[in-house]
Each structure stands twice: as C-alpha cells, then as structure tokens.
Amino acid sequence: MTAPLAARVEDWRAAMPVQKGALADDAAALAGFVRAGEELLAALPERRDRDRGRQRTADRVLGACRALRGRFIGLHADGVYEALTRGGERRERLSDLAxxxxxxFPGLVPTREQLGAERRHVQEDKEGREIDQGVFFRGLLRSPDAGPRLMESMLAPSPRAERLLPDFRRSGRLDLPTVRLRRSGRAAHLTLCNEHCLNAEDDRLVDxxxxxxxxxxxxxGTGVGVVRGGVMTHPRYRGRRVFSAGINLSDLHGGRISFVDFLLRREMGCLGKVMHGLHPGPDADGLTRQAVHKPWVAAVDAFxxxxxMQLLxxxxxxxxxxDAYFSLPAAQEGIVPGVAGLRLxxxxxxxxxRRIILSGQRIRAxxxxxxxxxxxxxxADAVEGAVERAAEELDAPAVVENRRMLALAEEPPDRLREYLAEFAxxxxxxxxxxxxxxxxAAAWSRSGRARKGAGDGADRRG
Known part of the structure; x- marks a missing residue:
C-alpha cells in the first residue's frame, strides 16, 4: 500500500455524501461514491495477494460503500421496490430482483459480472460482495410495505416447477439431479438423492x-408430501438411507454456496412454502387467492x-x-441455522x-x-409402514385448514419478516x-477432500 493511495482513501471517505431523501438525487450520489470507491479498490492487488495493510485499506473502502448502501436502502426501500417491480405488477424472485x-441503481448491489468474478475464488479469497446483497434485502424486508410483498413473491410457484407441472400431473414421476419425486396414491414421496455427500445441501439441492x-x-392428485433421504453411495454410509448432513462444507470452502440462491432462497422460498403454503397469485378478477397448504411427513434415517433438522x-x-439423531452445529461452524432461532x-x-443452537447439543431418537x-x-424396517399410516391419517380437508391456522398462530407473517430481515x-x-x-478450511482439510475431490459433512458427526 502506498501512502498516496491511503491518503486518497481517507479523502474519499471524508466526502461521503449525505442522503437527503430524494430517491433520484440520493441514487446518483450513491452511484458516484461507489464508483470512486471501486476505482480505489482496483488499485489494490486481489485479496489473496494483499498484506495486512492493504487489506485494511480494502476493508475501509468496502465498509464505507456498505454504510452508504445501508443508509440509502433504509430511506428508499419502498421506492426501490416499486421501481424494480413496476409498481407491484411483477413478482420478482430474489436473484432477479438483486x-x-x-x-x-448502480452501486447499490453487486452486478452479475462482479458476482461471477467472485464465484471463481474460494470463499476466503472473495471480497465479500454478497454482504451488500444482505444489506439490500435487510432494507427491503424491514419495510412494512415492500417486505410483505417480497415474501409473498417468494411463495409463488417457481418458473421451473410451472414448466414441469404438466408432465408430473400426467406421470406422477420426476427425476431431478438431487431429488426424486414419485406419487403413490395420494402421497407424493420426495426422496433426497445427493448421494455422494450424504444429502449435504448445496445450490443444486435447494433448487x-x-x-x-x-x-x-x-x-x-397429491394430498400429502413425504420427505425421506435416499440410499447413499458415500463410502461411510454406502447402502444406507440418510436424511441430511446439512450445508455442504466443501462447497462453502470452495466458494460455491450462494447467499441469495441458497441461504436466503431456501428460507423464503422452499421452507417458506412448506410452512406457509404456496401463493398462486391473483385470480382472473384480480382477487387474491388463498395460499395452498398440504400436510407434510418426514422420515429420518441416520441423522x-x-x-x-431445520426441515423437521x-x-x-x-x-x-x-438409531437416528438430530443436531444444529451452525454455531460451531460460525453461521446462523436459518429460521431455527425463531422456530426451535x-x-x-x-x-x-439454547443448548442445541449455542452449544451444539445432539438429540438422539x-x-x-x-x-x-x-x-x-x-x-429401521418399520419406517415405511409408519410413513404410510401417517400419510393416510393426514390426508383430510380439515387437516389442511387446521395446519393453515396453526402456521398463522405459530409464525405470524410480520414476525417472520422481521426475523428474516436481520437474518439476511x-x-x-x-x-x-x-x-x-x-x-x-480446517474441516475441509481434515476430511481429506483437498486430495480426494469429494464433498461431505462427515467430519461434523464424529
């Protein structure tokens, strides 16, 4: 780091614009400030090649840009959301919205090109631009106007599912890279098949x-959903069913876990729909249709x-x-276990x-x-029969309506929205x-994945 660059950074930080409340003016000021910050950042080596002094300078640039972004979206969440959704006409999903x-709004969040460049690095060598996406979505979700609309948009059917629906309705079968779906009677059996990594979660599995x-x-034709892990090919559990090993630590180390498309989408899309139902959007008359709820059964093999565990x-x-057990080791890994802090x-x-989340206490069946x-x-040999009995018992109209009311009582939408804002x-x-x-990095090294090229979370289970 040269002295002139350090001085330029301090002069630039001192000139941070004041957000005055006019959307267009504040957006222009943000864009200019961030553009100048990016020029300063470009004068530094890539993160992996910086010494401590240069990294401190980079952190000061990134932090100043982040602070102004936070102020901007805090003032203009509703205006930004209106502009991005054409006054609410479009129900944008998280990634498209970002x-x-x-x-x-140049400078507000990273561009597609910036995130693509980040994706080429392992996690520790990234600039951390996804943090700015977290700032952005926190601002939107904190808004009592934009936040509920964003959450409802994420409860809409995904475009991919809408394309596949006619075939599934006709055949009752679907094979995706990491999930297999079979309808049997009134139950749809969803089998997790990320076999090589013990059903560890990654971007593909979330999709x-x-x-x-x-x-x-x-x-x-489906009245009940059933989720169970498939039979594994991983050498430690070959031939056995496994429910889920949690987040794929190998992918996290390698920089392949997406904040928006995995961690945030998972909570607001997939898990949100299981809990709060699928929102089909307005009917032909423009009236809001009721969310579609169905009961769900989980069968847990191994762990x-x-x-x-969050799914359960x-x-x-x-x-x-x-022989199964349940655990939430997120605190030991350093991350937040999704919405488990609200639900557990x-x-x-x-x-x-607190013992489960903060200390990692394991619960055996x-x-x-x-x-x-x-x-x-x-x-183990009685699981299938127990699942069939549960699915038959839950396949009733009164069950659907009562679970809808339970979800509303247990997790009011505004309470969930406020939690998700801080989670983001x-x-x-x-x-x-x-x-x-x-x-x-330590877990990845211990597991030997650097030599074997295979990912799993096995080191967490002891």
Missing amino acids: FAAAEA DLETAVDLVLMDD AIGGG LLFDRVIAEK GRFTGSRLA TDPEAGLVCDEVVD AVQASRLYSKDVLDKV
Whole structure:
C-alpha cells in the first residue's frame, strides 16, 4: 500500500455524501461514491495477494460503500421496490430482483459480472460482495410495505416447477439431479438423492427441493408430501438411507454456496412454502387467492444435521428410526441455522433450544427430549409402514385448514419478516467472518477432500 493511495482513501471517505431523501438525487450520489470507491479498490492487488495493510485499506473502502448502501436502502426501500417491480405488477424472485437493482441503481448491489468474478475464488479469497446483497434485502424486508410483498413473491410457484407441472400431473414421476419425486396414491414421496455427500445441501439441492415442493403443492392428485433421504453411495454410509448432513462444507470452502440462491432462497422460498403454503397469485378478477397448504411427513434415517433438522421444524409428522439423531452445529461452524432461532423454542422450550443452537447439543431418537422434535421412533424396517399410516391419517380437508391456522398462530407473517430481515444481514456477514473461514478450511482439510475431490459433512458427526 502506498501512502498516496491511503491518503486518497481517507479523502474519499471524508466526502461521503449525505442522503437527503430524494430517491433520484440520493441514487446518483450513491452511484458516484461507489464508483470512486471501486476505482480505489482496483488499485489494490486481489485479496489473496494483499498484506495486512492493504487489506485494511480494502476493508475501509468496502465498509464505507456498505454504510452508504445501508443508509440509502433504509430511506428508499419502498421506492426501490416499486421501481424494480413496476409498481407491484411483477413478482420478482430474489436473484432477479438483486440483478435488476444492480442495473437500475448502480452501486447499490453487486452486478452479475462482479458476482461471477467472485464465484471463481474460494470463499476466503472473495471480497465479500454478497454482504451488500444482505444489506439490500435487510432494507427491503424491514419495510412494512415492500417486505410483505417480497415474501409473498417468494411463495409463488417457481418458473421451473410451472414448466414441469404438466408432465408430473400426467406421470406422477420426476427425476431431478438431487431429488426424486414419485406419487403413490395420494402421497407424493420426495426422496433426497445427493448421494455422494450424504444429502449435504448445496445450490443444486435447494433448487431441486423447491421445485419438488412446488409440484407437491400444485398437483391436484397429491394430498400429502413425504420427505425421506435416499440410499447413499458415500463410502461411510454406502447402502444406507440418510436424511441430511446439512450445508455442504466443501462447497462453502470452495466458494460455491450462494447467499441469495441458497441461504436466503431456501428460507423464503422452499421452507417458506412448506410452512406457509404456496401463493398462486391473483385470480382472473384480480382477487387474491388463498395460499395452498398440504400436510407434510418426514422420515429420518441416520441423522438430520443442520438444515436437515431445520426441515423437521416445519413438518406435521416426523418419524425417526431408532438409531437416528438430530443436531444444529451452525454455531460451531460460525453461521446462523436459518429460521431455527425463531422456530426451535416452540418445540423444545428456550433452555433446550439454547443448548442445541449455542452449544451444539445432539438429540438422539432414543433420548427423552426426542419427543419434542419427532413424533414416532421405530425400527429401521418399520419406517415405511409408519410413513404410510401417517400419510393416510393426514390426508383430510380439515387437516389442511387446521395446519393453515396453526402456521398463522405459530409464525405470524410480520414476525417472520422481521426475523428474516436481520437474518439476511447477519448470515451474509457471517459467511465472510474469519472464524467461519478458519473453521470451514480446517474441516475441509481434515476430511481429506483437498486430495480426494469429494464433498461431505462427515467430519461434523464424529
């Protein structure tokens, strides 16, 4: 770092514009300030080649831009959302909304090109531009006007599912890269098939899972959704069913976990639809149609770790084989376990929820506490029969309407929105925190994935 560059950075920071409340003027001021900041950042080496002094300079540039972005979206969330959705005519999904914002309001969020460049690096070598997406979505979700509309947009059917629906209605079968869907009678069986990594969650699985959830909710021939892990090819569990190993640490280390398309979309899209139903949009007369709810059954084999355990907090019936266990190791990894902080205490009470989330306490299916997170514990060879009985019992119109009312009582939309607003900012920042990067790198190294080229979360299970 040269002295002239350091002085230029300080002069630039001192000239940060004041946001005065006029959208167009404030947007122009933001664009000019960020453009100058990007020029300063371009004068530095790439992150992996910086010494501590240069990295401090980069952090000051990125931090100043981030601060102004936060002020701008805090003042103009409603105006920005109106502009990006053409006055509410368009129901934009998260990724499309972020990229549209990058074009309409230069400097507010990273561009497609900037994120593409980031994606070529491992996590620790990125600039952390996704943090600015977290700032953006926090601002939108905090708005009592824009926030609910954004959340409802994410509960709409995904374009991919709408394309696949006619074929699924006709055949009752669908094979996606990481999810298999089969309709049997009135139950649609959704099998997680990310076999090589013990059903660890990655960008592809989140996309496939939301698509399958949409199809279950849109298919008139389906009354109940059933989720179970498939038979694994991973050497440690070859031939056995596994529910989920949580986030794929190898992909996180390698920079392949997307904040928007995985972590935020998962909560607001896929999991949101399981909990709060699918919003089909207005009818032909422009009237709002009621969200489509259906009951869900989960069958847990081996373990439900991290995101796998988070899923269980949404289901109407959870059946576990007696050797299974549940855990949320997010605090040990340094990240936030999705919306579990809002939901888990309803099941376990606050004290046990704190031990699970903050200390990583593991719950085995045979522990007395297991009854707080699952409904039935059976031998491995009895899981299928228990699932069939549960699906038959839950396939009733009154069940659908009562689960709708339970979801409304347990998780009012505004409470969820306020939680998600803070989650957006905190989780995006956590992804680039030094403790997270160190822990993920250590886990990746211990697992031997650097030599074998295969990803899993096995090191977490001990």
